Amino acid sequence: MSFFEELKRRNVFRVGIAYGVATWLLIQVTDTVFPRIGLPDSAVTLVIALLAIGFIPALIFAWAFEMTPEGIKRDADVNRAESITPKTAKKLDRVIIAGLVLVIAGMGVERLWFAGQQVTGPDLKGSGSITDTTTSAGGDESLIEPDPSHPAQQSVAVLPFTAMSSGEDDGYFSDGLTEEILNSLAALPELLVTARTSSFHFKGQNIPVPEIAKTLGVANVVEGSVRRSGENVRITAQLVRASDGFHLWSDTYDRTLEDVFAVQEEIAENIAQTLNVVLDEDKRNVMRMAGIRDVEAFIAYQKGLEGFREAHADVEGITGKLEAINPYFETALAAAPDLVAARILKADAAGHKVFELATNWRQEAWPGEGLEALEALRLEYELAWKSASPGNQRDILEVERSVFADNWIGLRSKIERALLPGDCPATNWTVEVANAFGMTEQVIEKTREELRCDPYNSVSNFFLVFTLNWAGKPDEALRVGKDALERGLGYSWIEDAMLYALLAKGELADPRVAHASGASGWMKFPREILILAKAGEITQATELAEKFWASDVADDWSSTHVAAVIGDRDKANEWASHIDSKPGGALVLSNLTHICACGAPFDLEATPNFKAKIEQAGLDWPPRTAINFPAKDW
Structure with missing residues (x-):
């Protein structure tokens, strides 16, 4: 009997297949369950390692031993005439078939479960984007799509309550009370609630309620006013039906500051009930848990949000600006440790520091500063993930905390799960990583989902324009960008994304290309x-590139980008390798790949750390090419 036939007789092949099926099932279970019960990524990695180690012993056991009616015996001790290996083979066949059925069923259940899952607790949809930018009012709302999962009458925008008194913090108090009500309503899955960024877009503007509602794509609007006098406060609130201006509900409250949260709860509950949401005690508890519930803390949080927007208006010195406002977020978190949005906003300073150091924008102020910044970033996202309620927002945070980790095992499946339909969650790093590694269509749908709740989120509008171009749809990218600018979203990154779409089309004579020479946006180098x-025109492009490389503003990120588009492969690899050697280098190289949109800006062999993480995650490389630059031949 040949060796191959002996392997078949001893059921070694069947044992190997059965072991592989069982291993796949166990990995899927651990990858899904472990994160949801708070176990770290290392626990999943340990399970995978143990199962991999066990594969060879399982095959050796199948070769050396046989299952008999009297128990397990060495194969050499079993009389061939009495061997029951054919019966064992049939049992193994049934086990394999059953396992494959479970695999198929598990994949189907996972798809259905996560597709239908909604965030049922407090998340970021009421608090706006991680990196939102408030701008002036605008016009065309044609690209704001309704959410078919919510009846039209159950959609609402909470506009900033007007501060009727002029105390130093009265405006922040009024904004904080507005956001507490907004977050309470946003915690109810029955309601489609416009996010803070878009609701506050209309602050201080004398625009009729029907026009605001039409622009935001909602059927109802909440508005009100707040007047403070010492420890006393008067709050008025009304729910207005946008179609005819009819006041569905209104009330006025004269209370003390100690009672302000009871008033906020009553306002939110009355609005919800008026919009036909049936409230039980569980839903009331979810609404109560959605806010900060501390006057000083929510005033501090509003000051932090204001400082955050101002810091992002000009990236020069942004890390110092963000560090200066972080005490406001720390005050909010001291009162509400589970406030996910504050946690992520606080993390942004560490994120910018990681980028500054990994790109050689500046040198470390002390040895180990980069590692400390990366660890601070990782810690904040870990705490945010633990605080988030189960659902799509938590899945997104699972991706983003994993991107900062030392290994990327399981990252692809986490991204795919995070990009399934949810409940208007906020995204940030997830979009960049998913775009860079071939998931553009899913990113487009996810970004459109977010914009249904937050149509005036400048960063999300930028992501949509940029991703449409990545997907090979530059005409649609230009249309969406034009709409965003006409609605008043004067965000320079949107203009740069439109420039990329024009480059993808090759329309270099377009006036928008000729005027694309401003200093704002993400580019330090001349456009x-x-x-x-x-x-x-490679000679001229190279001359400009060399001037840029010799300047004080050149960093390794920008230098790699420039080298790639002019086709200087050696220089692109050299600067990319510098980034790869720094803490957070994989994060920065993912961002570079996303922004360049030029395929692979560098060779993976030049970035061994990045290469190892891509291989761990099973991500696609090289990425697709959205813009073909003639001199880039790799």
Whole structure:
């Protein structure tokens, strides 16, 4: 009997297949369950390692031993005439078939479960984007899509309550009370609630309620006013039906500051009930848990949000600005440790520091500063993930905390789960990583979902324009970008994303290309380099590139980008390798791949740390090419 036939007789092949099926099932269970019960990624990694180690012993056991009616015996001790290996083979066949059925069923259940899952507790949809930018009012609302999962009458925007008194913190108090009500309503899955960024977009503007409602795509609007006098406060609130201006509910409350949260709860509950939401005690508890419930803390949080927007208006010195406002978020978190939005906003300072150091924008102020910043970023996202309620927002945070980790095992499945339909959750790093590694269509749908709740979120509008171009849809990208600008979202990153769409189309004579020379946006290098490189004017593009590389503002991120588009492969690899050697280098290289949109900006062999993480995650490389630059031949 040949060796191959002996392997078959001893059921070694069947044992190997059965072991593989069982291993896949166990990995899927641990990958899904462990994060939800608070176990770290290392627990999943340990399970995978143990199962991999057990594969060879399982095959050796199948070769050396046989299952008999008297128990397990060495194969050499079993009389061939009495061997029951054919019966064992049939049992193994049934086990394999049953396992494969479970695999298929598990995949189907997972898809259905996560597709239908909604956030039922407090998350970020009421608090706005992680990196939102408030701008002036605008016009065309044609691209704001209704959410078919919510009846039209159960959609509402909570506009900023007007501060009727002029105390130093009265405006912040009024904004904080507004957001407490907004977050309470946003905690109810029955309601589609416009996010803070878009609701506050209309602050201080004398625009009729029907026009605001039409722009935001909602049927109802909450508005009100707040007047403080010492420890006393008067709050008025009304729920207005946008179609005819009819006041569905209104009330006035004269209370003390000690009673303000009881008033906030009563207002939110009355609005919910008026919109036909049936409230039981569990839903009331969810609404109560959604806010900060501390006057000083929510005033501090509003000051932090204001400082955050101002810091992002000009990235020069942004890390110092963000560190200066972090005490406001710490005050809010001291009163509400589970306030996920505050946790992520606080983390942004560490994120910018990681980028500054990994890109050689500046040198470390002390040895180990980069590692400390990366660890601070990882810790904040870990705490945010633990605080988030089970659901899609938590799945997104699971991706984002994993991106900062030392290994990326299981990252692809986490991204795929995070991009399933949810309940208007906020995204940030997830979009960049998913775009860079071939999941553009899912990102487009996810971004449109977020914009249904937050149509005036500038960063989400930018992501949509940029991702449409990534997906090979530059015409649609330009249309969406034009709509965003006409609605008043004067965000320079949107303009740069539109420039990329024009480059993808090769429309270099378009006036918008000729005027794309501003200093704002994400580019430190002259945009003319991109335009000349696309036009095939490589000599001129290289001259500008060399001037940029010799300047004080050149960093390794920008230098790699420039080298890639002009086709200088050696320089691109050199600077990419510098980034790869720094703490957080994989995060920065993912961002570079996302922004360049030029395929692989560098060779993976030049970035061994990044390469190892991509292989761990099973992510696609090289990425697709949205913009073909003639000199880039790799």
